[in-house]
Amino acid sequence: MKNLLKQFVLAVFVFFFTATISLAQDSIPEKDNVFKKFKSLENTEGRFKFFFNTPNRYIQNSAYDWLDSVNLYLNESEHSGDTLAINKYAILQSQIHYDLGDYDKSLAIAKELYEKKKNLEEKSNFLILNLLDKNYSKLELYAKQIEIRKEKKELGITENVAFYDIYSNLGLHRKAMDDYFKEEKKFIAEDDFYGQAVFYNNVGSYLRLDKSTPTALSTYKKAKGFVNVYLNDVTKVKTAKQLTKANHLKGIIEGNIGKCHVLLKQYEDALPYLERSVQTIQEFNKGKFSSDEVENTLEMAECYLQMGDLEKTTDILSNTITPSTIENILKKNKLFASYYSKTEDYKSSAYYLSKVIRMKDSVSINQSSLKKQQLAAVVGQDLEYSKKMMEQQKQALEDSRNEMIAKDERINIVFISLVFLLLGFAGLVYAYLRIIKSQRLIVEQKHIIEKALVEKDSHLKEIHHRVKNNLQMVSSLLSLQTKNTRSKAAIAALEEGKSRVKAMALIHQKLYQNEDLSVIEMQGYIESLINSVQSVYKKGGHSISITIDAEGVELDIDRAIPFGLMLNELVSNSFKYAFPDDGTDGKIYIHLRKNHGQEGFFEYTDNGIGLPEDTEVRAEASMGIRLMNRLANQLQTSLNTDRTTEGVRFWFNFK
Template sequence: MQLFFNVSAIFSARVLLMGIKGCGIKRTVQFDLLKKILNQKIKVVNIIVIVPQQLIGKTVLFLACSVDTMKNLLGKTLGLLFMTFLVVDQLPAQETATSTSSTFDVFQNADSSAARFTLFFETPNRYSENSAYDWLEVVNQYLNSAQRSNDSTEMARYGLMQSRLYHDLGEYDRSLAIAKEIYQRDEKLDADLKAVLLELMDDVYGKLGLYTEQIEIRKEEKDLGLTDNIAFYDIYSNLGLYRKAMEDYIDYAKKTLDEKNYYQVAAHKNTVGTYLRLDKSIPTALTRFKEARSYSDLNMIDVTKVKTEKEIIEGKLLNAEILGNIGKCYVELQQYEDAIPNLETSLETLEEYGKGTFSSEIIENRLAIAECYLQLNDLEKATDYLSDNLTTKKLDNLINKNRLLSLYYSKTSDYENSAFYLRRIIRIKDSINANESELRTQQLAAVMDEEKKNTKKIMDAQKEDIERQRSEMIAQDERTNIVLISLVFTLLLFSGLVYAYLRSIKNQRLIAEQKHIIENSLIEKDSLLKEIHHRVKNNLQMVSSLLSLQTKNTRSKAAIEALEEGKSRVKAMALIHQKLYQNDDLSVIEMQGYIESLINSVQSVYKKGGHNINITIDAEGVELDIDRAIPFGLILNELVSNSFKYAFPLDDENGKIYIHLRKIGDKEGYFEYTDNGVGLPDDTDERANSSMGIRLMNRLANQLQTKLNVDNTKEGVRFWFNFV
């Protein structure tokens, strides 16, 4: 008698364990077999299990047996099925699996261009059996046929497939040229083709670094309703602003992130970790990647959700990317032996499931493995990964490859070749500095301008919503007033006591409703103000970043100092807005915390000084509004900066700075700043008219309706003033 079973590689672990125990296998072997199955190393096959007549009899018999006997018989039955499954798995493929047509054959046998288009874009790992060049040859034939018949829809479908194939081969210029031709030629594409075209152009523009054009494509996607909002975090990352990219990504992703979707959570944590790794926050990034790996493993073993082949492959590729990132973190931490297994596993999976597709991730992993073996002085293995045919199209990878080649030749004492690759790195960097600095600045300005427009649109929409709510409230008030008037005339018919009682109840309810409305309005107002201060702080930080970029491209020492001073002043103002939106009370700023933050900011600018100086701050309990806090913060910024630059030229460890701020009564205040440095020079009064810092402090003091007083003492200098 024969029974037919369709055995899957994914079983419940509890049932499998019963089956293995039923065969009498040793415990150590049991766990090895379970591990092999849960890692999905055994293929899914259709098998025929021949069950003896005696076992059928036992199966019927065990229904009448005790519970223990039932368990033993069930275990033996499952054990027989399991062992048969393992044996069948080791048989040749032609004996266990039926022959199936490849995706490439199905593609050619499809009866329409629409079917081929769907199959092409929905099939994962389509290059596993036939290379991208095989696909390209066939697609070109179909495209020529569509051009001869002048079928615009078929031409668009095959043209998009052709563009995607060139993209997968890394020929982004050709891919973009084809996509742009379709974009300009076919203005009336249906929604599905238009979505694929715009997504492809977005991807190619990003690969080529054409971010302005990429923004325009995303604006068109939004206009067509293909996306709800435009995000710029990937562009910020490509421009090197990794922290800004991470903040924007988290803000964008939290709207759609499903905590119950393990794949989404794993991808989210992997992206955040990538931005942290690029920002050189390696330990924090490694923590995020390990969390991502845990969620990725949960996604792969989650049997409660039926996954398609595409979802399974996407899960494996995500897991490989996470392992690669973990390995790169270990490389940054110089833990090379821990990095190698993660990188090699990642590389193996990426090459298996991304076969035929150009991937910078594969290049980065190969370079990282090569660096590990070089640092471990295993030069033979390093050369296996660091070969001349390791082509890359990203400048960062090209620089890294040349650096590793230089290191390799240095370790082999071939200093001539080592110097050759070092010179090549210098030429590449010089070319980048010469050609891309101005372009990247322009692109960053374009992205910021577009983000400002989006912010303005959001704020305008919020204002319109507030105005609409206000109109509704007015209309509601008018209706309420009409009701109240009607009630008043009705209540006049009743006695004075009943009238007074009912009127009192109505008035109390009206007051409660109005109070509730007012409270909601105040909450919305506070939220808007916090958002405004937050965005102002972000814009000021962006100005500071632009000044930093300009500093890197400036050779004049005086200009660099001026830019650094400007950046310090901008940070002082940004701190004001940061403190405001972090406070519950938006009208005042707690000065003790603000001064401490400002001191830390100034110390970060003057890294060589200020760290051996004892700074005392006495401003506990003092609060100022923004009109007084901004000029006060700029004055203090100038004073602390001058102390760090000039007061302690010998970096004296006995240096002291004392900052005192207090309120006198409810309106007046007193500020005092002293240091025990070298004091002011004798010609301070003559320099006052030419010094930017002194003139700025005097003007800021005028804003506070006071005068800045200076006492040049024997042991340093003292600045003080009263303010209203």
């Protein structure tokens, strides 16, 4: 009675669940339903491209719905005689049958298309060859699979003929892993996180199948880390197809991690990974047959069985998708046998055990010779592997005979290596101590040099300060002499001399005030010089505007002193002679530029009364003009003079 009630409740639940799914599908807007969009396309080429470019295409409608529509379009194409459309819909048929796990039907359609390959376009041939490759692999027809892969290489679809998966399917997991690691690792870029995830997932599978479970577990976790980085990388734009593939891969990797925990008998650790894996594969591989989903579901049943949760075990075994491989069928029968044994239903347990034994016997008889033939075919194609196997067989006896000798030699080598290692370590310690000693000496010498440099700078500043004080003393003496002199000419000469001394003293003042004692910042120096000259010559009625453009220019002392004296003469002359009328609005413009590695340029202009007509005659008698010419010679240049409409312009280039 309880069983009937359970069946009734289950039937009601299934009815309402199916109705809810149907209503949900009907309620999806047509623009979001990929199946309806596929059917709404008007031509074959559009449907063909849409089908293969749509990730997770069975999420809303099952693969059987798609197959019905494709069959309908195929019949219409056959009636209209459209050969191109017939071939494209046949490719879609083959792909859908493959997605459903009907590999025999998919292979039959692909083989029929393969015979027409000369009449097909490149894209169609590529898809057909891939379908043949995948179907032969699922059906364990490895010799045929090798032929297809050789043709793919000849057509340029692949760069080389890979045998990794075939070797693994034939039980040579370590060989598959070694070849895969050697050939594929070098082609994967460091920033190709998806490629890294695929690579380490495959390596982990080879290790797991080779019974290296702990190593396989760490390799799978590395693969999961890479796929998480890829999915979380917001700097790279990903298509919906790429995201679907990456999430599906993540589900497969988590399932593989769960399988490793099962092999290590860590059932509680395995369950979360297996459950997430099944959910992820169902979400991102919806509608397609997945052997990973079947295997992970059976592993979940194994976990619950070992943990004593028999109710969940029987629920999973009853609802599991029908296994398609012999290994999965055997696994399911073994789980049923263990389950019935634990529930003390020994008759049912014996029934499933007998099925397991019969199937194993049948497999061992039928597959033993077939695998040998397939292995021979693969080895025949892979000459390098064949040679290695022969060499290993020839040397197997010799290796066993020399094993004891080799052990002794290894011990001696290890001992000698240890001695050299200790000597090398002692040498490294000695070198390290010498380096530390050298570094200490360098630090001490550096400290001495830095101290000497500080003292040198201090002495230089002191020298400049004393020179400046001495020049100021000279200036004061000239001032005293001026007060004791009655001759106007003598007073004027003394004032000019005092002005020149101040110009030189200002240079030394700027130097000892500056952090860098080798150069003088000219903008500030010129401003200070102008202020000094103004204090001597500017009178009440003058209104002279002075513009200085020397920002960022620095000169050494050898050029700064003659330049300062020359500028002192020019400014003094402007104040004395250029503006005789006190009401004149005078303008003085000073321009100085010095580019790194290029010539410098100096320009001085005023809008005064200009030079008199007999300037050249006066130049012979004027001390100021003779002084400026000599100063120009010190700067390795010559002073140029231009009369302008207003005032005068002096200029020169210098190095």
